[in-house]
Amino acid sequence: NAGVTQTPKFRVLKTGQSMTLLCAQDMNHEYMYWYRQDPGMGLRLIHYSVGEGTTAKGEVPDGYNVSRLKKQNFLLGLESAAPSQTSVYFCASRPSGFSFYGYTFGSGTRLTVV
């Protein structure tokens, strides 16, 4: 099925460890976004990309890095995980221009940092 796939779905990290979350979309969308979801705070934008090879910071970028070497993939990296990064991470994509549904979200990655 076409859509946005996030891997892994769950992960437990120790403080200081690193990891990469992968977001892959097969809809040829230009724009991709990484959000984190925390109770009572909604979804906050971490980083985003407006096209292959481009990235930009969102609201809460500290402690994260991203890369978009291929149009279909948007990687979110944690170089040195901290307990404050315990969250559910969502990736989203959308095409350029007008689209009825606009944004397609992945099913999320639940990350716990201990």
Next chain:
Amino acid sequence: AQSVAQPEDQVNVAEGNPLTVKCTYSVSGNPYLFWYVQYPNRGLQFLLKYITGDNLVKGSYGFEAEFNKSQTSFHLKKPSALVSDSALYFCAVRDSGNTGKLIFGQGTTLQVKP
């Protein structure tokens, strides 16, 4: 600054009764407004959106939303609630800049009791 507010953390209704989940927004220019639903341990599902046109927007699963420009509101409604509607609901507005990012409210938990 653009923002979305959902003033209620939780809404409780009895099955069969009408429900309303409130949302107000602040955005420069014309707003593009969205409602998403999140079931437990799942990703975000698109319910409906307002771009332009009729102030009453109909969406998935019998939900509708009323856009009120003078009150800067976009309340989600359903005439008769189902227990299966119990979930977390997010209102969002599309950023008016060229990033097209979504700005989310903090979310409202809807609890429908039999």
